[in-house]
Amino acid sequence: MSEKTAVSEKTAMRSNNNLKSVKHFDKILIANRGEIACRVIKTAKKLGITTVAVYSDADYQALHKNLADEAYYIGPSPAPESYLCTDKLIEVVKQSGAQAVHPGYGFLSENADFAKACHDAGIHFIGPGYQAIKAMGSKSEAKALMEKAGVPVCPGYHGSDQSDETLTLEAKRIGYPLMVKAALGGGGKGMRIIEHSDQLQEGLQAARREALKSFGDDHLLLESYISQPRHVEVQIFFDQNNEGVYLFDRDCSLQRRHQKVIEEAPAPNLSDAMRKSMGEAAVAAGKAIQYQGAGTVEFLVDNERFYFMEMNTRLQVEHPVTEAITGQDLVEWQLAIAAGASLPLAQDQLQCHGHALEARIYAESPGHDFLPSSGKIMDLQWPQAVNHVRIDTGIQQGDHISSHYDPMLAKLVVWAESREAAIDKMSRALSDYQQTGLSDNRDFLLHLINEPAFRQAELSTHFIHQHPPETELDHDQLRMSLMAGALYQFHQSQYEGSLPAAESPYQTTLFLNHQPYPISLEKESEGFRVSLTDGYCQADIHWYEAESGCLSGQLSIGHHTPPSTVQCRAVPLPEARLKIFFPDFSVELSLSGQCLAAHDGSEAMAAPMNGTVSSVMVTEGQQVHAGTPLLVMEAMKMEHTVHAPCNGIVESIFYQTGDRVDAGSPLLAFREEHENAA
Known part of the structure; x- marks a missing residue:
């Protein structure tokens, strides 16, 4: 056993001893689905806590439903009619006799109104108080609070005046390129990079639409766009006595569509002084809002400077890499603190050892602009979950992946003594993961992991753009x-x-x-x-x-x-x-004359994915220029805009707002017009 592993086991033992005397809840409801619901159920079972799952039509055979001790139906497949219904969830808590609700991440996990509804109904919310969620829920308000607390903030506009005129003037003041963000956003939703002023109006409209659908609020903020930033975040934990610690940091720079795909802990190539400063700034952020439970403070890192970006008032998707380097079960910490326990460990008792990587496996097509994929999982093979290889998932062979929810299928997590060894282990684990039935990003993740620039930790949020995968076989x-x-x-x-x-x-x-x-x-x-x-x-x-x-x-x-x-x-x-x-x-x-469908965007008027028409932006008979937005589709919480491939006329529109469309179905009849046409 290595010295680092021995230190880890001692730290974990000390934490476990501190948690043994804690009185946990007897029964909890998990207001979520998929991988995170299964993750919470695993720790709850370890602690002898009865678990209650909820499920929609799409999830009637889901793994999280089958793993829980009890399961309750809450409505149709669309999230607004099931997983986002506060009244239905509160009713199930009362009906089941659960004492507490774990919100997971996504859905209502950062919804202050849901946390307050739990509080008002006498139900423990396993997370921060609703005041803290509200304070950090608005990116603009959060930045104002952080400035007061002395946490560095990126220059931008966070004001309440949301008129196009004001945002245009503020954009000019900040300068291009800049970032448009949903004030209540997260996970890359409602976010656009604006390179030039002529892109601003379309970017504002698209961000507003996506923000309204994802968060119920279309307020935006503007930020100066750092050209080669790293995305580094710090895991914090606070108890009910406002005592807080940070459990080190994670680098989450590898992103597509502003969503993370590979995370690692600790963040490589940070000086000890900067690492300590970021950790202390993150704890200061938590103290400023009297935080409780698990939270993550996200920073943009520009060489030796860092800026507060946002605070996620929940457990993060990438929490397993922090668990791997600290030897701690963060869900167990959440449950204990929500039940009234003090922090299991003080800051000087926390140890960071080795290196961990997480790869997010998504149902999507990297070769076609990461469009989400849906369908049945025909065959599924996992790597062996041994020797510090971990699989967090909510899927199984035979499942039908719906277009109603986030496209993440699973997370592969590995730990090793060094970063180099962790990368090698991740490469083997990804090779051993094999799924057929729908498109996924397995090969793309293998490409990223084995890129020389990644192995050398030359990281930035532009990494994927700068190191795109080959779209054709050599x-x-x-x-x-x-x-x-x-x-x-x-x-x-x-x-x-x-x-x-x-x-x-x-x-x-x-x-x-x-x-x-x-x-x-x-x-x-x-x-x-x-x-x-x-x-x-x-x-x-x-x-x-x-x-x-x-x-x-x-x-x-x-x-x-x-x-x-x-x-x-x-x-x-x-x-x-x-x-x-x-x-x-x-x-x-x-294997025969039947060729595979080529979803390569060559037929611009065909639906590129299964989804819903969220906006039709033209009318029949309208003359448009090349690049004009024609129609917007939405699937798995992501928008895709169909643009005119050339100058022409929209002859017919086959679908309207709210219609469901299958991939490959004709959306519009479009006639090309040449400039020299009579």
């Missing part, structure tokens, strides 16, 4: 995929008896993104001679059947001895499709 990846697909076809043909064993050569055609690839296999004494459009090589694979009819094997390529080998796994899908997983990438092929 030459070697394509050849590997086609060989594996053809060998799979040959194996299945022999297994099913549709191909005489002596028949040679075996010929097939595979399709990738509508492109046909003819392939010929000729059996040799050892393996196959594989003929492709760009030449031939020797290859072989010995398949073995795993669960669900999937095949795994070691693909051998080349004439030399020993040949190069790579592990692969082939998963058959409906409609004659095949998904093949390799350690660092995956590919979906069509």
Whole structure:
């Protein structure tokens, strides 16, 4: 056992001893769903606390519902009719006899009115008081409070005058580029980067719409945009005596759509002095509002300067990396403090050891602007949760992922003695995670983790933009995929008896993104001679059947001895499709003339995703210029605007505001107009 691990275990033991005498609640309700509901249930069960889940139509078979001791139906799938209904949740608390509510994150977790409704009904809210939530709920009010408390604040406009005229004048004063943010926002919702003044009006309108839908309030604030910032946050905890500590920091700079995808703790390359200053500033922020429970103070870091960005008055999605480096169960801390306990550990008793990483697995398509994906999980394989590999999830094989909720499927969390070792462990864990049925960001996360700049901790919130993934397979990846697909076809043909064993050569055609690839296999004494459009090589694979009819094997390529080998796994899908997983990438092929749908935005008037039309911005017969916003779709809490691909006329509009649309459905009939047309 390493010295650091030994220190961690001693710290955890001291904390556990301090928590043993705490009288916990007997029964709690979790006002949430998915991964965080399962996470809270896990700790509650450990403590012998009875758990109550709530579920909507979309979640009638959900994992969190099945894990809880009791479950209550609260309404239709749309969140405003179920998970966001305060009255329904309060009624379930009373009906179930629960003493307290854990709000998780998202939904009503930072809703001061919900916290107050719990308080007024005599129900413990496992989180801060509603006054503190209200104080930090408005980014503009929060910044004013932080300025008073002496916490550094980024220059901007946080005023109450929300007229376009005032915001335009303030934007000019601040200067471009700048950031538009929802005053009550979080999670990247209601946020836009404005590079030039001519983008401001559209950015304001889009941010207002998204803010109103996500938070019920369309107030905005403006901030100076730091060109290469890091996003570093500090975990704080306060008890009911206004005693507070910080549990070190996390770097959350790797983001797409202003939402985090990879987090790590502690934040690399911070000086000890800066780390201490940020921690103390975060505690000062909590003291200023008489905070209670778990909170996170988020900072923008610009070289050796840092600025208060916002405070999240809840447990964060990325809390597991803090648990990994401190050896503490933060949900247990939450439950204890809400029940009246003092902090389990003082600041000088907290230890930080090793390094932890978290990768968020989303149902989305990174190659198509991270548009969310929905559908059924056909096949699911997790890495082994051993040796400091942790999987936090609320999904299981066979689940249907709805477009009504956030697209996060799971979090992979790893810990190791060093950052380098943690990165290697995360790379292996991501390789071992394999899902078929809907698009996810597994390959994209592997790309980020293995980027040399990430390994060297060259971090900023622009990292993903500056290090985009390849959208197409390279030459070697394509050849590997086609060989594996053809060998799979040959194996299945022999297994099913549709191909005489002596028949040679075996010929097939595979399709990738509508492109046909003819392939010929000729059996040799050892393996196959594989003929492709760009030449031939020797290859072989010995398949073995795993669960669900999937095949795994070691693909051998080349004439030399020993040949190069790579592990692969082939998963058959409906409609004659095949998904093949390799350690660092995956590919979906069509096994017949039926080509895969290409959601690549080439047909601009087709719906890019399953979702709801939230705004139609043009009328039939309207003449528009290239780039004009035509229609806005919403799915999984994210907006996507469909723009005119060129100058033209909107001839027909097939959907109206509020209509549900399937991916690929025609949205508009659009006729191109050329400038020299008569």
